[in-house]
Amino acid sequence: MDLSLLRTFVMVHRAGSFTRAAALLGLSQPAVTSQIRTLERQLGRPLFLRRARGVTPTTIGDELAHRAAPHLDALIEIAETELDEESGVRSLHLAGPPEFTSMRALPALTPLVGQGLALRSSFFAGAEEALEGLAAGHHDLAIATARPRGGLLTATPLCDEEHVLVAAPRWAARLGPGALRHKGAVVLDQLPVVEVHESLPLVSRYWAAVFESPPAVAGAVIMPDLRAVLECAAAGAGLAVLPRYLCERALERGGVVALLDPPVPPLRTYFLVARTGTLALPHIARAHEWLLRAAADW
Numbered sequence: 001m002d003l004s005l006l007r008t009f010v011m012v013h014r015a016g017s018f019t020r021a022a023a024l025l026g027l028s029q030p031a032v033t034s035q036i037r038t039l040e041r042q043l044g045r046p047l048f049l050r051r052a053r054g055v056t057p058t059t060i061g062d063e064l065a066h067r068a069a070p071h072l073d074a075l076i077e078i079a080e081t082e083l084d085e086e087s088g089v090r091s092l093h094l095a096g097p098p099e100f101t102s103m104r105a106l107p108a109l110t111p112l113v114g115q116g117l118a119l120r121s122s123f124f125a126g127a128e129e130a131l132e133g134l135a136a137g138h139h140d141l142a143i144a145t146a147r148p149r150g151g152l153l154t155a156t157p158l159c160d161e162e163h164v165l166v167a168a169p170r171w172a173a174r175l176g177p178g179a180l181r182h183k184g185a186v187v188l189d190q191l192p193v194v195e196v197h198e199s200l201p202l203v204s205r206y207w208a209a210v211f212e213s214p215p216a217v218a219g220a221v222i223m224p225d226l227r228a229v230l231e232c233a234a235a236g237a238g239l240a241v242l243p244r245y246l247c248e249r250a251l252e253r254g255g256v257v258a259l260l261d262p263p264v265p266p267l268r269t270y271f272l273v274a275r276t277g278t279l280a281l282p283h284i285a286r287a288h289e290w291l292l293r294a295a296a297d298w
Contacts, residue, residue: 006039006072008027014275018036092119092283095121095122095130099246101123131144131273135275140284141273157271158272162266164265165259172257196226
């Protein structure tokens, strides 16, 4: 049996869609469809049931996937091991949000470098691109703020991130004590906003959780890095919503102040994601476990 047919079959099984499997394999959808039909003819049994959205495996399809996928993953592991042995190290490619990955995840993994692991990273502001790259095999692990669907990827909750509404001390002084407690969003909507995108993703999520309404503001300063958002907020450009881990030191030093202290602070969950089956590979499993242990203190 042609191994390329099995590889395509396993990718369709994991992706739940001919279209998505084609994109991940770098093939056209007709090519994927043709390969699956060829495999079905060879086996004499249907492997998938076509649905309005994607496909679902038949009983035979599920059985074949569960038997074939571990062996295909093992072949990939053999190939990767041979490449790594030439350089004497194993490589792990981690994808995730730039701030969290650089300030939390990569420092937590650095002890593994002394154990023969080489670290590589890619930064993505949004979860979708990181997860697509992981599914396509460009990364070994990904950190995302959305749990992926389907059987292609396996996600484990990593940690929760508290969001804090901050601004330079002069803005808090201008608002006056008690103003936010009594007037809330009405007062805040008069302040300029520093954000990572024109859609104000962090501010909008905070307003929805705390005030149960959308913000009536526009971004005054937009930049795609939360560390730069913090610096601009501390310089007095406007208010910002930031993860506590990122602004904790600035809060302690008084560079920024928290404008609100809601009884239930808004949270965002990070997930540690791997391709299904790859946690059987020792270097990926070790990094996965290491991150989960480190996250207990985050």
